[in-house]
Amino acid sequence: MSLFTLGIARGLLGQVLGMVIGMLLTCAVRILLGWEAWAAEPAWTVGAVCSIIGFLLGVGSLDDWLKWTKGIPTPLHHGPPVDKPAWTRYFSVDYNHKVIGVQYTVWGILLLMVGGTVAMIFRTELARSGLQFLGLDLYNSFIGMHGMIMIFAILLGVGGMANYLVPLMIGAEDMAFPRLNALGFWFNVPGSVLLLLSLFVGGWDAGWTAYPPLSARGPIGYQLFFLGVFAIGLSSIVGSLNLLVTLLRMRPEGMSLFRMPIFCWAVFATSLIQLTATQLIGTSFLMVSVQRALGMGFFDPRGILGEVSPMVGGGDPVLFQHLFWFYSHPAVYIFVLPGLGIVSELLPVFSRKPLFGYKWIALSSMAIAIVGFLVWGHHMFVSGYNDILRIPFMYATLLVAIPTGVKFFSWLGTIWGGKVHFDTPMLFVLGAISVFLIGGLTGPILATVPTDFPLHDSYFVVGHFHATMFGGFVFPFFAALYYWFPKVTGRMYNETLGKIHFFIMTPAFWVQTLGQMGVGVMGMRRRIADYDPTLGAGQIESWQLAVTIAGFAIAFGVMLMLWNFFQNAEVGAAAGDNPWRSRSPEWQIPSPVPEHSFPAPLHVVGEPYDYGLADAGYVTTASTGDD
Amino acid sequence: MAKNRRHFGIVTVLIVICTFVVYWVLDSVLLKPAAAVLEAGPIDYLFDLHIWLIAFLFALVAVFMCYALIVFRARGDEGDGEHIHGNGTLEIIWTVVPCFVVIYFAWISTTMLIDLSRPNPDEYVVNAEGRQWSWLFTYPESGAVTPDLVLPVDTPIRMDLTSDDVLHNFWVPEFRVKQDTVPGMVTHVRFTPTIIGDYVLRCAELCGTNHSGMLATVRVVSAEDFQLWQSEQLAQVQE
Ligand code: HEM
Ligand SMILES: [Cu+2]
Numbered sequence: 092m093s094l095f096t097l098g099i100a101r102g103l104l105g106q107v108l109g110m111v112i113g114m115l116l117t118c119a120v121r122i123l124l125g126w127e128a129w130a131a132e133p134a135w136t137v138g139a140v141c142s143i144i145g146f147l148l149g150v151g152s153l154d155d156w157l158k159w160t161k162g163i164p165t166p167l168h169h170g171p172p173v174d175k176p177a178w179t180r181y182f183s184v185d186y187n188h189k190v191i192g193v194q195y196t197v198w199g200i201l202l203l204m205v206g207g208t209v210a211m212i213f214r215t216e217l218a219r220s221g222l223q224f225l226g227l228d229l230y231n232s233f234i235g236m237h238g239m240i241m242i243f244a245i246l247l248g249v250g251g252m253a254n255y256l257v258p259l260m261i262g263a264e265d266m267a268f269p270r271l272n273a274l275g276f277w278f279n280v281p282g283s284v285l286l287l288l289s290l291f292v293g294g295w296d297a298g299w300t301a302y303p304p305l306s307a308r309g310p311i312g313y314q315l316f317f318l319g320v321f322a323i324g325l326s327s328i329v330g331s332l333n334l335l336v337t338l339l340r341m342r343p344e345g346m347s348l349f350r351m352p353i354f355c356w357a358v359f360a361t362s363l364i365q366l367t368a369t370q371l372i373g374t375s376f377l378m379v380s381v382q383r384a385l386g387m388g389f390f391d392p393r394g395i396l397g398e399v400s401p402m403v404g405g406g407d408p409v410l411f412q413h414l415f416w417f418y419s420h421p422a423v424y425i426f427v428l429p430g431l432g433i434v435s436e437l438l439p440v441f442s443r444k445p446l447f448g449y450k451w452i453a454l455s456s457m458a459i460a461i462v463g464f465l466v467w468g469h470h471m472f473v474s475g476y477n478d479i480l481r482i483p484f485m486y487a488t489l490l491v492a493i494p495t496g497v498k499f500f501s502w503l504g505t506i507w508g509g510k511v512h513f514d515t516p517m518l519f520v521l522g523a524i525s526v527f528l529i530g531g532l533t534g535p536i537l538a539t540v541p542t543d544f545p546l547h548d549s550y551f552v553v554g555h556f557h558a559t560m561f562g563g564f565v566f567p568f569f570a571a572l573y574y575w576f577p578k579v580t581g582r583m584y585n586e587t588l589g590k591i592h593f594f595i596m597t598p599a600f601w602v603q604t605l606g607q608m609g610v611g612v613m614g615m616r617r618r619i620a621d622y623d624p625t626l627g628a629g630q631i632e633s634w635q636l637a638v639t640i641a642g643f644a645i646a647f648g649v650m651l652m653l654w655n656f657f658q659n660a661e662v663g664a665a666a667g668d669n670p671w672r673s674r675s676p677e678w679q680i681p682s683p684v685p686e687h688s689f690p691a692p693l694h695v696v697g698e699p700y701d702y703g704l705a706d707a708g709y710v711t712t713a714s715t716g717d718d
Numbered sequence: 719m720a721k722n723r724r725h726f727g728i729v730t731v732l733i734v735i736c737t738f739v740v741y742w743v744l745d746s747v748l749l750k751p752a753a754a755v756l757e758a759g760p761i762d763y764l765f766d767l768h769i770w771l772i773a774f775l776f777a778l779v780a781v782f783m784c785y786a787l788i789v790f791r792a793r794g795d796e797g798d799g800e801h802i803h804g805n806g807t808l809e810i811i812w813t814v815v816p817c818f819v820v821i822y823f824a825w826i827s828t829t830m831l832i833d834l835s836r837p838n839p840d841e842y843v844v845n846a847e848g849r850q851w852s853w854l855f856t857y858p859e860s861g862a863v864t865p866d867l868v869l870p871v872d873t874p875i876r877m878d879l880t881s882d883d884v885l886h887n888f889w890v891p892e893f894r895v896k897q898d899t900v901p902g903m904v905t906h907v908r909f910t911p912t913i914i915g916d917y918v919l920r921c922a923e924l925c926g927t928n929h930s931g932m933l934a935t936v937r938v939v940s941a942e943d944f945q946l947w948q949s950e951q952l953a954q955v956q957e
């Protein structure tokens with residue numbers, strides 16, 4: 092079997108070819124215009140665009156649509172490829188949502204590891220003051236790189252959970268648009284390749300937020316970074332469209348919106364944000380890209396491009412921040428809503444009690460999604476926008492805390508009076524609540540403008556958002572991995588290792604995030620390669636060391652988890668169909684889930700979370716339940 | 719029900735204790751820089767109010783959760799918990815009460831913010847320009863230009879900020895307030911230094927390679943010393 096039977100290998104080859112063709116094209120056009128043939132920035136930019144298309148053509152994600160243009164029918168193939176080993180389907184275009192879900196998740200975990208490695212490198216640098224082994228420029232590239240890789244990883248993790256679980260939870264055969272679903276995943280691969288490649292053409296030194304004018308003048312790495320984000324953004328948009336249609340159109344008879352498993356509500360709210368906000372980050376980065384490549388000064392207040400182009404100035408750097416945060420604030424809810432959905436989904440199972448206030452939790456996700464669109468200005472309190480704007484953004488931001496609070500109280504109501512079991516997934520859910528609590532509680536102090544003055548762009552913000560993202564994504568994601576591992580593989584992970592992972596990672600994370608906040612209050616700025624050792628009455632260095640050690644402990648815990656999964660995916664104890672005694676539809680079918688998930692259409696006969704009510708069913712399949 | 723009432727009694731007591739403990743811990747580990755301007759007063763007051771809120775809410779959720787986990791743990795049986803789907807009154811209470819709390823916080827912040835940014839007719843104006851990776855200060859009154867900032871104590875100051883290249887940010891941790899400097903635009907920040915001494919101005923907006931080293935000394939001096947310094951500068955300018 093040659094390597095190129097794997098779609099991903101063909102895709103990567105296509106990406107390289109696309110890059111070369113794009114570069115040649117640029118040179119050709121420049122020669123025709125009578126300019127010097129080679130100019131690095133336009134060549135890499137056009138090359139990067141073509142490389143994304145090259146990848147998609149190579150991997151075969153566009154094949155079916157191309158055939159349609161010629162009128163060739165393309166019946167959906169079910170099951171593993173006929174002439175190749177079954178495992179190859181995970182490395183090629185496959186239309187089954189369960190395969191795509193695994194692809195998303197695995198790619199997400201890979202990026203999580205890359206991003207984590209980058210973080211450990213600069214965390215080591217920060218363990219002591221002074222510059223040890225990283226240069227200033229490399230440090231600045233690394234922090235942005237860490238941030239953006241982690242965002243990619245989170246979006247992929249979210250995509251993984253949503254694609255795998257949503258059709259199973261609503262008893263659908265597959266997603267509404269299987270081909271679009273595959274395309275949505277495959278956009279991510281060339282996107283992440285471009286992002287990583289950017290480090291080798293100079294990197295980019297303005298952090299993940301990439302504010303111009305700085306981002307309009309740095310190395311070529313910016314262009315690859317912008318286009319990488321663009322590709323991921325396209326994935327978000329087509330993926331969310333697909334999920335929305337699936338959720339609205341493919342529910343079985345009797346499953347009203349308020350009878351869906353609660354995770355589906357979280358995915359619904361997330362997808363609404365993704366579908367409507369992602370364009371803004373795409374636009375803002377594209378405009379900087381065009382400003383760099385063609386000299387159109389969208390964000391250029393005067394002549395920063397100097398002699399290079401006659402088209403200079405007339406722009407406004409603050410405008411970029413509005414466009415950027417109009418996506419990037421709602422984006423933080425894209426990261427956390429699915430995770431909070433996992434918390435709401437798992438708590439009833441392990442507390443053996445109905446979800447407390449189902450409708451309130453469901454609607455609070457929608458409220459967060461909607462109000463989340465009105466608060467972007469809280470990232471710009473000191474940006475120089477009109478002072479008056481601070482006030483409405485302050486009120487709106489504080490209001491977001493309300494639906495977030497509703498979730499917490501409803502979770503407490505769920506546990507209260509239950510019979511709580513402490514299996515690893517539940518431990519991670521509880522860890523998630525504790526960590527998200529720290530993150531959420533440190534939000535309002537950033538939202539009231541007078542207290543944001545000292546805290547903005549300090550390390551306190553770093554602590555705040557790590558706590559929200561770990562509590563809202565990482566912990567729930569790990570809970571989900573442990574919880575659905577038996578469903579995906581049919582095997583059980585090692586419970587002891589899982590618990591060790593939890594008890595290492597959770598306290599370590601508390602130390603990390605509180606330490607970050609502490610050094611921020613002392614007056615340490617964020618995004619600095621070196622800090623003043625006299626801050627905090629000289630205590631700052633010991634705090635930094637503690638944060639670094641905690642970071643390594645977290646990394647160790649994650650490796651323990653991956654090893655646990657790796658070990659047990661094939662040889663672990665058989666898990667059985669429903670080891671958690673869940674009522675959710677995906678647990679009523681065999682593990683691992685067969686190619687056609689449900690033998691017959693689902694019938695919804697009750698409420699999803701009727702734990703504690705004897706003989707109350709939720710779903711039945713016609714073949715077994717229609718008596 | 720009676721059993722629940724006893725639980726709630728214990729939990730309430732624990733929450734009160736826990737609130738004070740968390741506040742005390744946060745208050746003693748969070749090492750704020752010294753307060754060297756008038757504005758630090760209200761800002762630190764609001765900060766403290768937030769710490770109380772954080773301590774209380776943390777205690778509320780953490781105590782309830784830990785208590786429930788201990789009391790309602792499954793004791794080896796495979797049975798289910800109580801069949802309760804929710805409680806509309808409770809949900810309304812914990813939606814509406816926090817509404818009032820956040821509106822209260824927003825309200826006092828608004829009035830404080832208006833006070834903090836109100837122009838003062840007696841304010842002393844200094845221009846500052848950020849550039850990769852240093853600062854330049856111009857004193858319109860004397861025409862002096864310096865790389866370090868010298869300010870008279872107990873005088874309301876208005877900094878008129880701009881940038882020569884990319885975004886920077888004017889921040890002296892002891893002064894609390896901060897403000898971006900934006901090319902092509904003049905932004906303002908106001909404060910009144912109250913303590914004579916040397917401070918470090920730290921650029922707080924990522925601005926490229928040497929962002930971490932973009933510092934300047936800020937010397938707050940007595941009114942007489944400032945007059946002296948200013949006349950020295952004036953003499954230099956006239957030479
Ligand atoms: C109680 C709700 C929350 C409030 C009131 C809040 C408030 C804020 C504010 C005001 C800032 C700007 C801080 C500054 O730069 O000065 C901020 C930053 C941030 N918040 Fe939150 N937040 C909340 C929850 C969340 C959640 C759920 C997330 C999800 C992950 C999140 C992620 C972030 C991120 C990523 C940043 C930093 C962005 C950057 O500058 O790089 N926050 N938050
Ligand atoms: Cu935000």
Ligand SMILES: [Cu+2]
Pocket residue numbers: 885886887921922923924925926928929930932
């Ligand atoms: Cu700077």
